Amino acid sequence: MGIHKEGYLIILIAFIALGIISPVTGLIPMPLWLHYVVWGLLVLMFVWIVRFFRSPKRLVVPDESLVLSPADGKIVAIEEVAEPEFFQGKRRQISVFMSPNNVHVNWAPVSGSVCYMKYHPGKYLVAWHPKSSVENERTTIVIENARGTQVLVRQIAGAMARRIVCYAREGNNIRQGDEIGFIKFGSRVDVFLPLDAVVKVSLNQKVSGKLTVLAEM
Incomplete structure (x- = not known):
């Protein structure tokens, strides 16, 4: 540690x-x-x-069939939603809420190339608010794996968090488990997956970044 x-x-x-x-x-x-x-x-x-x-120091053996949790915290949403920023279509959303007591490092849930990255200034609604994903300060990262499957990771600032740090840049190649950012003082991370992804977690489940499997693709 x-x-x-x-x-x-x-x-x-x-x-x-x-x-x-x-x-x-x-x-x-x-x-x-x-x-x-x-x-x-x-x-x-x-x-x-x-x-x-x-x-924390955690070892990961990359697996293209798995989507790992990008953060420590609790699962607060598992739902089919319309993602308007990048996909402009329906995706499976899994949201991890990080309390101030959780580790706040963010990790890549899959390996691949960063094909999209954008920072959005915004509000500071509580991180579990339904509109926080589209109205709060946030950073959107899209990773395309070797199979051509794209996974979107969104860092969202909460009521206490006022600074999102993102290390991912378009064109970068990253491995599953690499650090992609840090959010200071309470926040949330959303992951958007293809609809056929098989979810392996449940609501209110506690998850560990780089260790817990969110879904299989």
Whole structure:
């Protein structure tokens, strides 16, 4: 388990702030026990920030027939929907909601070439809101595998998340399990699959990125 590079600056700032705020609170007149409570809360907050940016090491053996979860979290949607941005037709959507306590690294669910990538500024509705997929700040990535099957992955910012980081670029070749991005502080990832994909997860199931099989194609 390591610390993700997206957290280096934030952790440094939090550490400096902790070093400044802790002695300052000691100058405020209050009972000694209350000082300990405040210091304890500050330390817990710092530990939580460090934990948020954890980056687990997980091994993947690429399999073209499987679609792996792109994120840690909980399945909040499995449905047939019209995807208007790229496919402009019906697809099978599987959505993974990441709480602030989940790992927030995003991984490629399949291997292939990135044939489409676009960032969309937008709103910050709660990530489980039905319209968050088309109205929130988001990044759309489409990966085409060796068989010509296209899988769309959409990173969606939530009410707390205000910054989506995407590493995928059009023309890049990526392997199943490669990092494709990071979303800060609570969010969601949607995966759009062909209608004949066989779903292997259920609603409210907890999933692990790079490990849980979402579907077979």
